[in-house]
Amino acid sequence: MSEVFDFSQTESAKSAERIVPGVYTVTILEAKLNKPEDKSAFLELEMETKEGSKFSDKMYITPKTLGRLQYLHEFYIGKKLDKVFNSVDEIGSYFTKLFKAEAVKKISRKMIIGGQKGKNGGVFPQLPYTSFIVDPNEDRPEGAFIEDSNDWKQYVKEANTASAVKNNDNPMIGSGSIIDDLPF
Numbered sequence: 001m002s003e004v005f006d007f008s009q010t011e012s013a014k015s016a017e018r019i020v021p022g023v024y025t026v027t028i029l030e031a032k033l034n035k036p037e038d039k040s041a042f043l044e045l046e047m048e049t050k051e052g053s054k055f056s057d058k059m060y061i062t063p064k065t066l067g068r069l070q071y072l073h074e075f076y077i078g079k080k081l082d083k084v085f086n087s088v089d090e091i092g093s094y095f096t097k098l099f100k101a102e103a104v105k106k107i108s109r110k111m112i113i114g115g116q117k118g119k120n121g122g123v124f125p126q127l128p129y130t131s132f133i134v135d136p137n138e139d140r141p142e143g144a145f146i147e148d149s150n151d152w153k154q155y156v157k158e159a160n161t162a163s164a165v166k167n168n169d170n171p172m173i174g175s176g177s178i179i180d181d182l183p184f
Helices: 063-077 088-100 150-155
Strands: 022-034 042-049 054-060 109-117 123-126
Touching: 022 088, 042 088, 054 063, 054 123, 063 088, 109 150
Parallel strands: none
Antiparallel strands: 022 042, 022 109, 042 054, 109 123
16 A cells, blocks of 8 residues: 655645643643553653643553553542553553543643753653642642743753664765755
8 A cells, every 4th residue: 555645735834833841731632552562551642732732742551650640540530540450451441531531621730841852952842750730729820931940950851862863874864875866
């Protein structure tokens, strides 16, 4: 099966705006189970701020990370999760159905969005491991963190570049060799 990619009808991207780390009112749009081969399964949460900015984050499903999913359930949904699951698939199915429910789609919570700095200086939005849902009784203002503030330093982490691709290992980005099918 081959796909056609028609660039003649495609507009150029105007921006690649990312959410700046800060405090925002967020709705979780959906959860999807991903089970990569030879890696831990995770839920990918698709989220949107009340301003309309969308982002996603991963919540891994391992015995050591169940507390993070419990935190999400307890503080986003408002109830402790007291179910017993027999498989990762059952957990994935539960959270997928949960975030599709109409009542849950109406929930929004004020959340702390941190991030991880990329090699080029950009920051990729991420939820902290825990304590990312702001207590409704806390008068915490919404908006972006000021760079180098205490909040910025606490919630924005440096990228782990240990697994970065070396330019000379890939002929497309390496020593200057390029596939010669360019229009010039």
